[in-house]
Amino acid sequence: MIAHNVTGPLLAVVVIGLTGQVLRVVSPKFGALVSVEAERSAYLRSVHSRLITNAEEIAFYGGHKVELTHLEAAYKSLVDQKNRLLCQKLWYVVLEQFLMKYVWSGTGMVMVSLPILMASSFKSGNGTDMAVSDRTQYLTTARNLLLSGADAVERLMSSYKEIVELAGYTGRVSSMLDVFTEVAEGQYTRPSITAKYTIASGTVLNSGDGSIRLCDVPIVTPTGDIVVGSLSLEIKQGEHLLITGPNGCGKSSLFRVICGLWPLYSGTLHRPKNATMFYIPQRPYMSIGSLREQVIYPDTVEDMKKKGMTDDVLMECFERVALGPLVTREGGWSAVADWKDILSGGEKQRVAIARMFYHKPSFALLDECTSAVSIDVESKIYQAAKSNGITLLTISHRPTLWQFHDRVLQFDGQGNWELKDVPAALVSIFHIINPLY
Numbered sequence: 475m476i477a478h479n480v481t482g483p484l485l486a487v488v489v490i491g492l493t494g495q496v497l498r499v500v501s502p503k504f505g506a507l508v509s510v511e512a513e514r515s516a517y518l519r520s521v522h523s524r525l526i527t528n529a530e531e532i533a534f535y536g537g538h539k540v541e542l543t544h545l546e547a548a549y550k551s552l553v554d555q556k557n558r559l560l561c562q563k564l565w566y567v568v569l570e571q572f573l574m575k576y577v578w579s580g581t582g583m584v585m586v587s588l589p590i591l592m593a594s595s596f597k598s599g600n601g602t603d604m605a606v607s608d609r610t611q612y613l614t615t616a617r618n619l620l621l622s623g624a625d626a627v628e629r630l631m632s633s634y635k636e637i638v639e640l641a642g643y644t645g646r647v648s649s650m651l652d653v654f655t656e657v658a659e660g661q662y663t664r665p666s667i668t669a670k671y672t673i674a675s676g677t678v679l680n681s682g683d684g685s686i687r688l689c690d691v692p693i694v695t696p697t698g699d700i701v702v703g704s705l706s707l708e709i710k711q712g713e714h715l716l717i718t719g720p721n722g723c724g725k726s727s728l729f730r731v732i733c734g735l736w737p738l739y740s741g742t743l744h745r746p747k748n749a750t751m752f753y754i755p756q757r758p759y760m761s762i763g764s765l766r767e768q769v770i771y772p773d774t775v776e777d778m779k780k781k782g783m784t785d786d787v788l789m790e791c792f793e794r795v796a797l798g799p800l801v802t803r804e805g806g807w808s809a810v811a812d813w814k815d816i817l818s819g820g821e822k823q824r825v826a827i828a829r830m831f832y833h834k835p836s837f838a839l840l841d842e843c844t845s846a847v848s849i850d851v852e853s854k855i856y857q858a859a860k861s862n863g864i865t866l867l868t869i870s871h872r873p874t875l876w877q878f879h880d881r882v883l884q885f886d887g888q889g890n891w892e893l894k895d896v897p898a899a900l901v902s903i904f905h906i907i908n909p910l911y
């Protein structure tokens with residue numbers, strides 16, 4: 475009897491001890507693997523959040539290709555690490571499951587069944603003694619029923635949860651695909667939009683002469699506010715336009731409409747077919763990568779090579795914005811750093827302008843992109859841009875920039891606008907004050 479009482483617990487202690495030892499020996503260094511996985515997962519999240527924060531600037535630059543490359547690289551590195559971890563875990567989990575499921579539960583069964591099977595007498599429901607074989611049958615049936623019942627209930631519960639989750643995800647993906655289809659077909663509508671503009675029914679055409687033309691185009695925000703009711707103007711190549719007006723009057727929004735970031739609710743927009751437009755935002759966007767990649771953005775290094783561009787060309791671009799010494803200071807074109815934090819506000823703006831000299835677009839849309847640059851460097855930049863044949867569309871509050879432009883588009887903040895020539899007298903005054911102008 476004493477032997478029976480001691481055998482069960484002793485067996486349990488031995489099995490627990492053995493299981494622990496085996497798992498400890500076969501367990502690889504999961505700590506290090508999980509730490510690398512967490513690091514890569516955090517990097518992927520940071521690349522995503524960069525994208526969300528700078529979505530508008532990236533869309534203006536057309537930097538989707540480069541950003542997608544960064545995202546895919548971060549995602550692939552995370553997937554590789556997860557696969558490595560799963561492969562390492564496979565054998566561990568197989569052994570662990572085997573030990574837990576069969577060795578441990580088998581020991582449990584032995585422990586439970588010992589008193590039943592080895593007891594000298596065991597009464598049935600009607601008080602008669604049961605044979606060992608009958609007891610075993612009852613024990614096995616009860617065990618099987620219990621295990622199968624628990625299994626079935628668990629499966630039902632987890633299936634319901636999974637189906638509800640799947641329905642949620644499918645609903646999200648389905649509405650996203652609907653929006654993509656509507657946008658592709660130009661039928662994008664927003665329920666909140668003002669009654670006047672319920673559907674984006676404006677026409678976007680290619681202009682044969684390379685100019686930008688807007689005919690009765692309204693500027694409507696995504697929330698449905700009409701910032702400017704109807705705007706008509708033509709910007710020919712070589713005619714530099716300055717855009718001014720109070721804060722929030724719709725200056726940057728005009729660029730959003732011209733570049734196609736906001737829908738054209740009515741009127742006609744002619745965009746140059748064979749001419750390029752390049753936008754430089756108020757907040758300079760610094761991409762991930764080397765100093766070289768900052769200048770060529772949204773090109774990749776392969777694109778740069780295909781275009782036959784060299785580091786000497788990049789240096790010329792940097793010298794035009796008075797940034798030549800920065801290359802040596804930062805350790806050359808291949809230096810990689812968190813440029814958004816390392817460079818000063820003015821330096822970031824000048825790097826963004828150097829991009830314009832690299833890409834040499836037909837039209838440059840400059841959105842207060844020199845606000846942190848000194849006036850003398852700013853003047854040199856504008857002179858250089860004009861002599862490179864770049865047509866400037868500048869948003870600025872600085873009167874010193876008027877003389878680099880031919881016309882001024884002035885918004886009043888009430889939805890009205892006025893287009894006029896830059897007074898010749900003003901240009902002469904600046905020439906007298908500073909011969910650089």
Ligand SMILES: Nc1ncnc2c1ncn2[C@@H]1O[C@H](COP(=O)(O)OP(=O)(O)OP(=O)(O)O)[C@@H](O)[C@H]1O
Pocket residue numbers: 695696697701719720721722723724725726727728
């Ligand atoms: N994504 C958006 N969603 C909704 N409204 C917006 C959005 N972006 C801008 N607006 C609104 O559109 C109006 C015009 O904004 P915009 O950025 O064109 O002003 P701005 O003239 O460039 O001003 P600033 O001189 O301050 O840069 C503002 O009232 C602004 O609140």
